[in-house]
Amino acid sequence: MERRKFLFRSLQASALLLISGNGLASALPMFNPAKKKKVYFHYLLFWLRKDLPEAEVKEFEKFFEGLQKLPYQKNLRYGRPADSTPRNVLDNTFTYNASMEFDSLEELEAYGKLPEHLALVQKYKPFFERMQVHDTVYN
Numbered sequence: 001m002e003r004r005k006f007l008f009r010s011l012q013a014s015a016l017l018l019i020s021g022n023g024l025a026s027a028l029p030m031f032n033p034a035k036k037k038k039v040y041f042h043y044l045l046f047w048l049r050k051d052l053p054e055a056e057v058k059e060f061e062k063f064f065e066g067l068q069k070l071p072y073q074k075n076l077r078y079g080r081p082a083d084s085t086p087r088n089v090l091d092n093t094f095t096y097n098a099s100m101e102f103d104s105l106e107e108l109e110a111y112g113k114l115p116e117h118l119a120l121v122q123k124y125k126p127f128f129e130r131m132q133v134h135d136t137v138y139n
Contacts, residue, residue, distance in 0.1 A: 047130040048095040
């Protein structure tokens with residue numbers, strides 16, 4: 001008998017939620033896809049000069065450490081290519097990559113114009129022969 005009451009009350013509560021215009025769902029962003037926050041990712045690939053001494057290759061990491069101190073960006077990570085099994089779609093020819101998050105496109109673009117950012121790029125630009133940037137927005 002208790003089980004029957006529980007099931008009936010659960011059904012009543014579900015029906016109430018459905019006819020309430022999703023009031024609870026709109027109050028909880030994780031249940032409301034329209035309220036999901038966009039996240040902007042800035043993904044960088046660097047091909048360092050082939051004639052760069054190993055000490056300077058290692059010194060290039062200070063570039064990323066400098067970027068980590070700048071405002072707007074979050075969760076900066078950097079690394080070198082993994083020793084993945086070669087396959088047709090894999091490109092491990094880069095020397096370093098980095099990724100970071102931004103809360104808005106405006107913050108990402110403001111970050112790119114910061115004098116400290118521009119100074120770091122200028123300082124470490126002689127280390128690389130090629131750089132590629134991918135900016136992505138995720139819902």
